[in-house]
Amino acid sequence: MKLSVPSAREVRVIVPSSDPRAGRAAAQAKLETDKKLEVTWAGDGDRYLYGKDGRIYAGSLSGGEKGERLIAGVAPDTSKKEPPAGEVPDSVKERKAKEKKELEARWQNYSDRREK
Numbered sequence: 001m002k003l004s005v006p007s008a009r010e011v012r013v014i015v016p017s018s019d020p021r022a023g024r025a026a027a028q029a030k031l032e033t034d035k036k037l038e039v040t041w042a043g044d045g046d047r048y049l050y051g052k053d054g055r056i057y058a059g060s061l062s063g064g065e066k067g068e069r070l071i072a073g074v075a076p077d078t079s080k081k082e083p084p085a086g087e088v089p090d091s092v093k094e095r096k097a098k099e100k101k102e103l104e105a106r107w108q109n110y111s112d113r114r115e116k
């Protein structure tokens with residue numbers, strides 16, 4: 001069996017289908033392909049670890065998705081934050097207006113030079 005992770009790597013199962021470990025090996029390959037990560041497996045072939053975005057996760061094939069948990073790192077922020085409401089400070093408005101004028105002047109100078 002050969003599974004391919006787009007733009008990442010290939011996962012190959014090198015166990016004959018007649019071997020009793022073939023089902024476990026295929027499940028391991030599928031997990032690695034689905035997560036698009038390299039997974040480190042425990043000797044029992046059921047438990048695994050992987051790292052992503054500065055976090056380390058542990059899980060087991062027998063536990064499914066719910067059996068996976070964060071063991072190191074800061075939990076991802078799942079709350080959706082609204083952008084801050086309110087007025088933009090005058091200092092920011094002035095700075096942006098100044099930058100816009102400077103950019104327009106540069107563009108005009110560039111355009112004038114290209115016409116010559």
